[in-house]
Amino acid sequence: MRKPTTREMSAKHEKFIADLIEGKRTRNSGAVWSDQMDVRNDVRDTRWAFAADGKATLGNSIGVSRDMWRKAVEQSHDLRPMLPLRWYNTDRLDVGLDLVVISADDFREMLEELRG
Secondary structure (H helix, E strand, O other): OOOOOHHHHHHHHHHHHHHHHOOEEOHHHHEEOOEEOOEEOOOOOOOOOEEEOOEEEOOOOOOOOHHHHHHHHHHHOOOEEEEEEEEEOOOOOOEEEEEEEOOHHHHHHHHHHHHO
């Protein structure tokens, strides 16, 4: 079996993210200046509107840096930044683990709202 391409891994992950946050995938995986990040919510539709930039791998690790977070914050514009991380287990793109990185402030706000 051939190895999946980065684009194939990303496309599957982006679809998952869009379903997860009930958002829309951006054109060209966010490569257009006016429509950055991979998946975005519409701030008019939800109080919890996110802009997500997914990272996926068949490897053992995904690096997250301050620069990566700064870029996500900048490109999120009026939305909350999110970095979804996915590890695939096999070349068939069986999912092993999905995590989401958000700011502690957003997490705190979500907990406060959930706890009422």
